Amino acid sequence: MASRGRRGGAPAREDEPRRDERAEQQALAPPGPVLPPPPPVDYGVFMQGLVQAMQTQVHTQAALQAQLEAQLGLLVGAYERCTVGKS
Template identity: 85%
Template sequence: MASRGRRGGAPAREDERRRDERAEQQAPAPQGPVLPPPPPVDYGVFMHGLVQAMQTQAHTQAALQAQLEAQICLDGACERCTARKS
C-alpha cells in the first residue's frame, strides 16, 4: 500500500486542500460594511473615568440610603425616632 499510515489512501496535499475548502465553507460571510479597527485605548483616561463613576455611584447610594432612613423615621417606623417621641 502506497499510503502507509493514512486511512482512505488520499495523499496529504489532497487532505489539506479538502480541509481548507471545508474551513472556507464554514466561515460566516461578513454582513454590512467592514469597519476600521477602533482607536487605541488610553487606559489612564479609562481608569480615571471608571473611578469617577464608582465614586458617583457610592455618593448616590449613600444619598439614597439617607433619604430612605429619613422617610422611615417620618413614618414612625424607626426605633430611634419612636424612642425620642416617648
C-alpha cells in the same frame, strides 16, 4: 466508495457547487460592511473615568440611603401618632 447523489438518484453537475461548499463560502463572507479598527485606548483616562463613576455611585447610594432612613423615620412617627391610645 460510491459518490453521493442528489434526491432521485441524479448526481450533482460538475459546475454546481455542493451544499457544504456553499455553506462554507457563506460562513466566510462578512455579514455587513467591514469597519475600521477602533482607536487606541488611553487606559489612564479610562481608569480615571472608572474611579470617578464608582465614587459617584458611592455618593448616590449614601444619599439614597439617608433619604430612605429619613422617610422611614417619618412613617414610623406617623404610625406611632396614629396608634397612641389604641390597644
